[in-house]
Amino acid sequence: MKTTLKTNITVNDICEGFMYNESEGKGLFGLSGKLTIQPEYQRNYIYADGKKDVAVIKSILRGYPLGLIYFNKVGSDKFEVLDGQQRITSFGRYVTNKFAVKDENGMEQYFNGIAKDKQEKILETKILIYECEGRESEIKEWFKTINIAGVPLNDQELLNAVYSGPFVTLGKEEFSNSQNANIHKWRAYIKGSANRQEFLERALDWVSKGNIGDYMSQHRNDTNIKELKNYFNSVIEWVNSIFKEVEKEMCGLEWGRLYETYKNTSYDLKKVSGQVRTLYADPYIKNRRGIFEYILGGGKSPKLLDVRVFGEATKQSVYAEQTEKAKGKSVSNCPLCAVGHDANKSKIWKLEEMEADHVSAWSKGGTTDKNNCQMLCKTHNRAKGNR
Numbered sequence: 260m261k262t263t264l265k266t267n268i269t270v271n272d273i274c275e276g277f278m279y280n281e282s283e284g285k286g287l288f289g290l291s292g293k294l295t296i297q298p299e300y301q302r303n304y305i306y307a308d309g310k311k312d313v314a315v316i317k318s319i320l321r322g323y324p325l326g327l328i329y330f331n332k333v334g335s336d337k338f339e340v341l342d343g344q345q346r347i348t349s350f351g352r353y354v355t356n357k358f359a360v361k362d363e364n365g366m367e368q369y370f371n372g373i374a375k376d377k378q379e380k381i382l383e384t385k386i387l388i389y390e391c392e393g394r395e396s397e398i399k400e401w402f403k404t405i406n407i408a409g410v411p412l413n414d415q416e417l418l419n420a421v422y423s424g425p426f427v428t429l430g431k432e433e434f435s436n437s438q439n440a441n442i443h444k445w446r447a448y449i450k451g452s453a454n455r456q457e458f459l460e461r462a463l464d465w466v467s468k469g470n471i472g473d474y475m476s477q478h479r480n481d482t483n484i485k486e487l488k489n490y491f492n493s494v495i496e497w498v499n500s501i502f503k504e505v506e507k508e509m510c511g512l513e514w515g516r517l518y519e520t521y522k523n524t525s526y527d528l529k530k531v532s533g534q535v536r537t538l539y540a541d542p543y544i545k546n547r548r549g550i551f552e553y554i555l556g557g558g559k560s561p562k563l564l565d566v567r568v569f570g571e572a573t574k575q576s577v578y579a580e581q582t583e584k585a586k587g588k589s590v591s592n593c594p595l596c597a598v599g600h601d602a603n604k605s606k607i608w609k610l611e612e613m614e615a616d617h618v619s620a621w622s623k624g625g626t627t628d629k630n631n632c633q634m635l636c637k638t639h640n641r642a643k644g645n646r
């Protein structure tokens with residue numbers, strides 16, 4: 260890879276013909292059309308948060324260095340931004356009056372509202388630019404190893420860079436386009452930001468059963484994303500049809516895995532909706548996120564719900580009562596040992612050798628309070644739990 264350091268390119272040069280696509284959140288072109296600001300393997304513009312973009316402008320006004328920017332030379336007079344896209348898009352948007360920055364008096368000022376000398380200071384600021392020339396693979400490999408100041412690329416952004424091509428382009432169009440009306444609906448089930456490729460990541464994760472990199476490599480040159488889209492929609496439609504009410508705990512669950520496991524099971528939808536309401540109202544359930552998988556699995560794994568356990572005070576008091584009674588009758592303080600025929604029939608267990616058990620199981624409506632608590636020796640408690 261060949262690199263040349265350029266020291267005479269100004270903010271003004273780069274902003275010549277600056278174009279920004281508001282709907283896709285992308286800086287497009289600059290440098291009189293010679294520069295592509297956001298090549299496909301770049302992430303979307305994420306500095307538009309009123310902090311990072313403002314910091315770029317304040318740095319320029321204070322004369323602080325903006326850091327190195329890397330261009331990839333792709334033709335005799337054509338360049339792509341390899342690193343620095345966020346900074347370039349920030350000053351490009353500022354100079355074209357897309358956002359305001361507070362001045363020393365705390366007043367929001369757009370570029371066209373600030374003093375001429377300040378405007379000139381910004382426009383005349385020189386940017387340090389490395390022009391790189393090399394094979395695509397070489398440049399992408401290198402791109403993988405650099406992290407843009409402050410916000411490192413996440414896994415999916417890296418994969419998009421490594422496997423850039425028509426498939427990634429289409430995937431981003433569908434899953435990281437904030438103008439896509441479906442994003443709002445998907446947000447109920449998927450955590451993260453579409454802009455940071457987390458929806459695309461989920462879609463790929465589901466269709467590939469967790470092998471995102473392999474899948475992207477196999478489909479890299481595909482000119483359609485049918486399978487990806489269909490599979491994703493099937494999962495969402497499936498969840499949607501089984502659980503009519505959207506609960507906030509649904510967001511970020513492993514819906515792809517649940518779909519694979521339960522897609523062929525039939526459900527009584529009325530019953531399901533009743534179960535959801537009952538479980539949501541149950542004060543003993545600590546993990547509400549487990550409710551959906553618990554219902555899908557036919558209520559066989561209460562572990563998913565992390566049902567509240569008996570407190571220490573309850574255990575001690577039940578232990579004391581049980582032990583006193585048992586001693587009076589010369590039988591074991593474990594009620595199950597006491598009715599047995601082995602050597603433990605009259606054994607008095609220590610507190611730490613026993614465990615608390617729901618007399619009437621939680622799943623059958625038993626409560627987690629003293630009246631429904633009995634102490635069993637560990638062997639008996641575990642045997643009961645496994646039934």
Ligand SMILES: [Zn+2]
Binds near residue numbers: 636
């Ligand atoms: Zn026992």
